[in-house]
Amino acid sequence: MMTGMQFQQLQYFVAVAETRHFTRAAETVHVAQPSLSQQIKALERELGADLFRRARGNITLTDAGEALLPLARRILADADTARHEVQEVAQLRSGRVRLGATPSLCTGLLPDVLRAFHDRYPGVRLLVEESGSHDLVRELARGALDLALVVLPLPSPSPALTTVELLREDLVVVSSPDAPFPGRGRRAVRIADLEGERLVMFRHGYDLRELTVAACRAEGFEPEFAVEGGEMDAVLGFVRAGLGVAVVPRMVAARSGHGLRVTPLARPGLHRTIALAHRSDVAPPRAARELQRMLLER
DSSP states (O other), rough: OTHHHHHHHHHHHHHHHHOOHHHHHHHHHTSSSHHHHHHHHHHHHTTTTTTTTEEEEEEEHHHHHHHHHHHHHHHHHHHHHHHHHHHHHHHHOOOEEEEOOOHHHHTHHHHHHHHHHHOTTTTTTEEEEEOOHHHHHHHHHTSSSSSSEESOOSSOOOOEEEEEEEEEEEEEEEOOOTSGGGGGOOBBBBBBGGTEEEEEOOOTOOOOHHHHHHHHHHHOOOOEEEEEOOOOHHHHHHHTTTSBBEEEEHHHHHOOOOOOEEBBBOOOOOOOEEEEEEEESSSSOOHHHHHHHHHHHH
C-alpha cells in the first residue's frame, strides 16, 4: 500500500538517489539532514523495503530503490505539470497583462481587441502603458512589460526581443472640413503637395513625426509646422480647429473621423509596419499569450 506516501518523501528520495549522499541531498532540497533521513526511513517503512544500502558512507540503491526511481521522477514531473497547468488557468481568471503600445495604436487598433479580451477574461487586469517605440523597447528589456506593440524597424534593434509582424498600415492626411482641401483639392495627396501646407506635428520621439519629416525631406523640402509637440488626441483636436493638416494612421482617422476630412496619400504613399514584441528569454504569462493570440488573429 502506498497511501501514506508523500510527494516530499519522493523528492527527498530522488535527491539522495542523484547525489548518493544524504548531507548533499539535504542541501539540495533545503532541509536539515536529520529531517531528510527521517522521511526516507518513513518512506521505506511505508513501502516495506529498504531503498538504499548504507555502507561506510557509500550510498547505493537497492533493487527496490532502482525500481522506484523512475516512477518517483515521473510522479514529481506530473505534479509539477499539474501545478503549472492550474496556475495557467488561474492566470486567466485573475492574472494581469502589462501591455505597451504607441498612442496611435491605443487609439486605433487596441480598443476593439481589448474589449474582446475583457469580455472573454473579465478577471484579468489590463495595464496599458502608452509611449513611443523607443521607450517601449526599453521597458520590455527591463521586464516592466509583458508585450508591446511597436513600429518597425525598431529604433534600437535588440537580440533580446522577439518581434512578430502584425499589420502594415496606410497613412492618410487629415484636415478640417472648413479648411481648403490639401493638395489643391486632389482626390489623393502627394507628399510633395505638403510643401507649403502648415502641419500639425507630433512631439519628438513619435514614430509618425520621424516618418513624416523624413518623407518630406526625401521630396526636397523642409515641412512647415503650425503647431508641434502634441500627442495623438491633441493633434487631432488641433486639426479639427483648423490649425493645419496632419499625417496619421488610417485606423486612427477611421475611429476619430468625426469633424475631420480624410484624404488618402497618392501612391506609393506612406506606410508603417506594426509588430508585437516580447522578451526572447522569458515566456509571457498565460494571459499575455492569450492576448497575443487574439491580436495575431484579429
